[in-house]
Amino acid sequence: xxxxxxxxxxxxxxxxxxxxxxxxxxxxxxxxxxxxxxxxxxxxxxxxxxxxxxxxxxxxxxxxxxxxxxxxxxxxxxxxxxxxxxxxxxxxxxxxxxxxxxxxxxxxxxxxxxxxxxxxxxxxxxxxxxxxxxxxxxxxxxxxxxxxxxxxxxxxxxxxxxxxxxxxxxxxxxxxxxxxxxxxxxxxxxxxxxxxxxxxxxxxxx
Amino acid sequence: xxxxxxxxxxxxxxxxxxxxxxxxxxxxxxxxxxxxxxxxxxxxxxxxxxxxxxxxxxxxxxxxxxxxxxxxxxxxxxxxxxxxxxxxxxxxxxxxxxxxxxxxxxxxxxxxxxxxxxxxxxxxxxxxxxxxxxxxxxxxxxxxxxxxxxxxxxxxxxxxxxxxxxxxxxxxxxxxxxxxxxxxxxxxxxxxxxxxxxxxxxxxxxxxxxxxxxxxxxxxxxxxxxxxxxxxxxxxxxxxxxxxxxxxxxxxxxxxxxxxxxxxxxxxxxxxxxxxxxxxxxxxxxxxxxxxxxxxxxxxxxxxxxxxxxxxxxxxxxxxxxxxxxxxxxxxxxxxxxxxxxxxxxxxxxxxxxxxxxxx
Numbered sequence: 001x002x003x004x005x006x007x008x009x010x011x012x013x014x015x016x017x018x019x020x021x022x023x024x025x026x027x028x029x030x031x032x033x034x035x036x037x038x039x040x041x042x043x044x045x046x047x048x049x050x051x052x053x054x055x056x057x058x059x060x061x062x063x064x065x066x067x068x069x070x071x072x073x074x075x076x077x078x079x080x081x082x083x084x085x086x087x088x089x090x091x092x093x094x095x096x097x098x099x100x101x102x103x104x105x106x107x108x109x110x111x112x113x114x115x116x117x118x119x120x121x122x123x124x125x126x127x128x129x130x131x132x133x134x135x136x137x138x139x140x141x142x143x144x145x146x147x148x149x150x151x152x153x154x155x156x157x158x159x160x161x162x163x164x165x166x167x168x169x170x171x172x173x174x175x176x177x178x179x180x181x182x183x184x185x186x187x188x189x190x191x192x193x194x195x196x197x198x199x200x201x202x203x204x205x206x
Numbered sequence: 207x208x209x210x211x212x213x214x215x216x217x218x219x220x221x222x223x224x225x226x227x228x229x230x231x232x233x234x235x236x237x238x239x240x241x242x243x244x245x246x247x248x249x250x251x252x253x254x255x256x257x258x259x260x261x262x263x264x265x266x267x268x269x270x271x272x273x274x275x276x277x278x279x280x281x282x283x284x285x286x287x288x289x290x291x292x293x294x295x296x297x298x299x300x301x302x303x304x305x306x307x308x309x310x311x312x313x314x315x316x317x318x319x320x321x322x323x324x325x326x327x328x329x330x331x332x333x334x335x336x337x338x339x340x341x342x343x344x345x346x347x348x349x350x351x352x353x354x355x356x357x358x359x360x361x362x363x364x365x366x367x368x369x370x371x372x373x374x375x376x377x378x379x380x381x382x383x384x385x386x387x388x389x390x391x392x393x394x395x396x397x398x399x400x401x402x403x404x405x406x407x408x409x410x411x412x413x414x415x416x417x418x419x420x421x422x423x424x425x426x427x428x429x430x431x432x433x434x435x436x437x438x439x440x441x442x443x444x445x446x447x448x449x450x451x452x453x454x455x456x457x458x459x460x461x462x463x464x465x466x467x468x469x470x471x472x473x474x475x476x477x478x479x480x481x482x483x484x485x486x487x488x489x490x491x492x493x494x495x496x497x498x499x500x501x502x503x504x505x506x507x508x509x510x511x512x513x514x515x516x517x518x519x520x521x522x523x524x525x526x527x528x529x530x531x532x533x534x535x536x537x538x539x540x541x542x543x544x545x546x547x548x549x550x551x552x553x554x555x556x557x558x559x560x561x562x563x564x565x566x
Contacts, residue, residue, distance in 0.1 A: 004491070063494035083397045187489045187496060189397070190368050190471065193424050 005044050006195055009065035011053035011074075015180060018090045019069050026202060057082075066188030067196065073157060073178045077120050082183040085200050091180030095121065096158045097173040100146045105153070105172040107131060115145030116155040125155075125175055143167045218320050221331045227527070231332065234530040235314045235523055237360050238334045242312035245353060247336050250311040252293040254318075258283040261292055264509065266479050272319040288319035289478070290333055290520065291503070298339060299512030307340025307514055314523075335500065335520035342504060342515035344451065347484055348458055350517045354498060355464040357521060358488060361529040365466040365497070367488045368424070369455075370474030372481040372501065374448045378417055378441050382409070394421050394473045416440050425470045430456040434470065455484065480506040483517070490529075497525045538563045 010016045023030065023041075030041045030048055037050045051059055057078035059065040068082075071091060075082065095118065099105060107129070115136040116122050126133040136151050145151045147167055157178060158164060158171060182203065189196055216222065223231050239249070258275055265273070273288040287293050290313055302309055314334040321331075336353060338346050351367070358365045375394075379387050386409070393402045399418050406414035420437050434453060438446045452470065459468055466488070476485035476499075483502025490497055500519025507514050539557060541550045541564055554564045 061494060063492050081396065185494060186397075187493055190424075190487070190489045191366055191491060 005040065005047040006067060006192060006199060007047045007049065007065045009049050009051050009056050009059045009068035009070075011056055011070060012050055013053065015053075015069060015071075015091050016050060018088075022088075022090075022203065054078075060183060060185050063185050063188055066185050066192065067199075068183045069180060070183055071178055071180050073118060073121065075181075075183065077118055079120065081186075083186055083189050084181045085184055085189075085196065086182040086203055088180045088182070093157045093159045093178045094174050095155065095176045095178055096171045097153055097155050097175055098143075098146075098158070098164055098169045098171050099153045101168050101170045103146075103152060103172075107173070112153060113151045114153045114155050115142055115151035117142060118155055121176075122155045143169060220316075220318060221524070230530055230532065231523065231527050233532060233536060234360065234527055235332070235334055237530075238357055238521065238523070239312060239314055241357060241360070242336055242353070245310075247310040247312040250294065250297070250313050250337075252287060252290055252297055252313065252315065255284045255286050256293060256296065258285040260296065260510070261285060264292060264480060264506075266477070268477075269319070272321070274318060274320065286318040287315070288317055290315055290317060290335065291337070291478075291480075291506070291518065294337060295503075295506045295516070296510040298337075298514075299507055299510040302339065302512060302514070304340075304514075308346070309339045310336065311339070312336045332523045333520040334523050335498075335518055337516055337518035339507070339516045340514045341517065344455055344458070346515070346517045347455055347502060348462070350500065350519060351455075351459060351468075351486065352462055352464055354486075354488065354500065354519050354521075355466045355468075358466055358498070360531060361490075361526050362531045363490045363526075363529040365488050365490050367466055367468050367486055368471035368474050369468060369484055369486040370470075370472050370476070371448065371452055371484050372475055373483045374445065374452065374472065375421070375475055376482075377445045377448050378420070380442075380444075381411075391475045395475055395477070397422070397473050413440055421472045423470065423472050427456055427460045427468050427470075430470045452484075476501050478503075486519070488521075490526075493525055495525075497522055536563065538565050540565050 010019055020030065028041045028046070030039045030046070032039045032050055039048045040046065049059070049065055053070070053074055054077070056068050056070045057075055057080045060068045060082060061080050069088070071093070073095060097114070108131070111132040111134055112126065113134045113136070114122055115138050117138060117140070119135050119137050122133060122135055136145065138145060142154045142156045143163055145154050146169060153172070155175065161171065164170065182200065184196060243249070255276070269288060274286040276284050276286070278284055294313065298309070298311070312335065316331055317333055336350065338350055341349070351369070354367065375391065376387070379390060382390070390402055390405065393399070399422050403414050403418045406417060411417065416437065423433065425433050431453060434449055438449050456468070456470060474485050474487055475481070480503045481501045482504045485501030486499065487496035488498040498519055498521040500517070502515070502517040504515040507516055539562055541554055545553070550566055554566055557564050
């Protein structure tokens with residue numbers, strides 16, 4: 001099998017910076033120059049590709065990127081299954097149900113109307129609880145939904161809670177902790193397992 | 207004009223091939239079929255649909271959710287062929303007798319099951335493979351694995367073949383219920399080992415760490431002998447005997463000098479519930495998923511009334527068509543223009559009789 005650099009997909013934004021910092025701390029520097037979406041480290045051991053967060057599982061599933069850094073929320077929504085090789089200490093957040101402050105919330109078998117980006121998660125979560133849920137799919141600024149009366153509740157990621165607070169919303173229930181993982185396409189892992197196991201050891205943050 | 211949208215798309219679960227793409231696919235399949243035939247395997251064709259009820263207990267949740275069902279004129283529930291091995295298992299019981307064993311057959315067929323429109327990486331509509339029936343010993347395993355390696359030689363890319371053992375898994379975890387074993391197997395398949403160790407400890411399993419270590423192993427042919435032998439004497443006599451079988455399999459495979467890299471990977475447990483012995487998957491760069499898979503299923507045929515062992519593999523040929531090594535003799539020659547049709551026809555007959563491909 002030809003020795004090629006390990007291909008790692010990174011999501012654009014804050015996570016990309018955090019991964020770059022982690023690699024740099026371990027002595028491997030790389031940079032995406034002039035708006036380029038592909039970068040290599042100095043020794044060309046790694047090829048990094050920069051993709052939209054929600055597209056990352058697609059690149060990973062097709063084996064275009066063998067490895068990827070992604071939150072468990074995005075992977076769950078994609079419905080794909082990858083090997084979780086390493087849990088990072090950064091990027092963690094919580095999936096929460098929220099609504100207008102003071103709104104009367106009780107979890108019963110009454111139908112919930114929820115606005116969210118995370119339709120699969122919300123449907124599966126409430127289906128397991130036996131609570132019927134009507135989902136309104138939004139792609140951003142989900143906090144607006146209760147404020148403008150589109151839906152009384154939202155399911156969204158909450159880090160500090162400041163956006164909720166600014167919009168007079170409050171958390172009613174923490175649904176799940178979300179973590180960021182180093183993921184592998186299973187077939188890619190099988191082919192390059194030795195190099196990948198070394199990388200996992202190298203990136204371990206203990 | 208009628209709805210043009212429906213002319214441009216196919217329903218999920220099927221695929222058509224045309225012209226050059228179909229030509230390469232046909233050449234690749236024919237090359238594999240020729241090879242299997244040269245090794246004493248006979249062709250078989252399975253029905254496109256069959257009664258659902260007889261297969262239902264053998265279908266796992268994924269397969270059940272992806273198969274197409276239909277109802278015939280008598281009200282019987284039918285299913286389209288979604289797994290050739292299953293359909294073949296029923297058919298061979300109808301046509302084979304004990305005196306015919308061992309029997310060797312090959313197939314090259316389509317399977318029909320739902321596939322997510324975005325999930326082209328699976329691409330499993332066309333499968334070519336072999337079944338070796340009634341050869342329960344290690345020679346059967348060796349024959350199938352070496353033929354897989356030879357079959358993959360038809361493609362211009364490197365492969366690695368990861369071999370696991372469902373038999374070893376069943377023996378190590380023999381004290382667990384079927385449901386618990388399924389839970390452990392599913393975690394091993396995902397290489398998610400940490401939760402298994404806690405699960406085993408909570409169940410009072412004595413050698414939790416050793417068992418998890420064993421099933422996380424990936425070893426090259428050269429590493430197998432030394433490393434695997436260390437796990438003997440830890441579990442049971444039956445486990446030791448299975449470890450000996452694996453050691454013997456790898457030692458003989460090494461002696462055969464197969465052209466593709468083989469590895470022992472005990473997290474390979476087979477995704478189908480009918481596997482009972484060794485299981486394997488073949489991978490290549492950029493495939494995204496396994497390109498060939500197989501193993502031993504010694505109890506499957508008995509479920510259809512014919513008690514014989516079976517071992518085999520399937521190659522997902524569409525995933526590999528672009529790597530097929532085409533020979534130059536497969537190029538199509540254009541007959542010189544300007545000649546009369548009769549002259550061109552005669553030249554064409556002469557060239558085709560030499561095995562060449564022509565275009566008038």
